[in-house]
Amino acid sequence: MTKQMHTIEESTKVFKALADPIRLKIIGYLNQLDHEVSCGEVGQVMGISKTSGSYHFKILQEAGLITAHKIAREKYVALDRSTFDQYLTHFWQNL
Amino acid sequence: MTKQMHTIEESTKVFKALADPIRLKIIGYLNQLDHEVSCGEVGQVMGISKTSGSYHFKILQEAGLITAHKIAREKYVALDRSTFDQYLTHFWQNL
DNA sequence: AAAATAGTTCAAATGTTTTTGAACTATTTA
């Protein structure tokens, strides 16, 4: 609720995470589902290797764009919409 | 006014343009001024070489984030807020 | 006309991101 200020470094990290076609497609997929899914499922749908998937999910997670938690063998991810709101929909308020 | 759909490639180009600290600072500078300024002035304020400035303005322009027009020797730039609105403030509508 | 100024272009160098496959950990199934 309180006004958030972001450093240039934080903003750069978020926009770098968004600046890749695979990651944008992952975001689009997670958006239309709107519930948690395993990394493996997403990777299959995207047609990428598990190593590549692991790399891209790490980038998204470190930017705060997805949340993740492990259940047994599997890692489940979902969009963190608050981060999108802060950096994208409220872009001008942060600059 | 009409609903705009963007390809993954177009979105990637815009987010790549935003994914750099110098370019984010340029955007912040142009935002607070809210009138056209020459590339030279912006470059000086940012403390970058004219070659580097030329490169960054090209990236921003090709992404549609700034408009530019030449008057004699000088190139004047300003933010194109409609592009920011389409890709950032209306991010979810485009996915 | 010569010198200065604003910006672009080019190629080389440097730096960063992404992909790949092999080896690994942890969990589940047979």
Next chain:
DNA sequence: TAAATAGTTCAAAAACATTTGAACTATTTT
């Protein structure tokens, strides 16, 4: 217990982005 499955890590390779300086065009000033 052995084999299969989900995901991570690592280092090397490949691909891409950025910086640099020199050479260039076009305009303005002296």
